[in-house]
Amino acid sequence: MRTPSQTAGPFLSIGLARRVQNELPGGSVPLRGYVWDGEGRPVDDALVELWNPAFGFARCPTDAEGGFTFLLPPAARRFEVMVFARGLLKPVLTRLYAPPGEGAEDPTMVARPEGDGLRFDVHLQGERETAFFEL
């Protein structure tokens, strides 16, 4: 039997965001996004992690508006995304596809152009709920 998951709780930034790690090597494309709950409120105590073995690992805690930012390498087409937060007893797992999002499992996984970068929101619940994978 394996050790069960537990929520990261509201204070996860103490342990998981001591160092800012939201710029990937060679990153030049700004990505901005927000995490939302099922009532459309910003989730201000989440941590978003991106991973692609060819480009690296990055993580960013959400701010008071539920926002997070990353700097992505322009050649990267896809990242695995895990989100941790108070109220999540285990992480949610999705993917981030750069537009146009070829091969995306679900349209909610495709970032859209915004300003000089990309926009990618995670809706944990609700009408616009992001598609998540079963771990």
Next chain:
Amino acid sequence: MTAVPGLDPDPPYLYPDYVATRTRAPRRPLLPLPEELHSLEAPVFGEDALDPNDADLTAHGEGPPLGERIIVSGRLVDEDGRPIPNALIEIWQANAAGRYRHEVDRHPAPLDPNFTGAGRTLTDADGRYRFLTIKPGAYPWKNHPNAWRPAHIHFSVFGRAFTQRLVTQMYFPGDPLFPYDPIFNSVRDPAARELLVAAFDLEATEPEWALAYRFDIVLRRTPFEP
């Protein structure tokens, strides 16, 4: 891919007694995990991920923090019992009075200028890790009337495979708050809940210095091992 039959050791996303899950748990059916994710490796961290004294949470201030000094050590293995070496373990916790060094924590208990409550280490070649810290206090939260969290230390672990990523909480044996805590009880299988509770470890105790607790961590099986 499930190695152990029976109840899923992980809690469900929606566990209404833990009120925050009601508006944060996904409700759409989950998509099957893409096949290639089964064999995806986890990020690897080196010594450069660590600061000096990261494994000694009693050494982050001008002097020693208040509270009961404890050793927390254990072994990181997968479900087949394979040790997981060179894995990054990050911990964070409240101080001895039950207060986190975080702007959102409004519990009227004292902060300790000598305690940040954050630690990191890498497992050794045999999957072993060790922290020196102080025993965290219980603290109230607003989930329901008179709600208190049992004392706990948050753990974050990267395994060898991406799917082995784990964030969990370590509890202390015999805590009287267990029956009342919806986060602990969100794990439905009593045997799985036991894995969240550290064991008192007399052997690892340092006489005249610190008591010790053992917390072994078991990750999903390593998918790219036979």
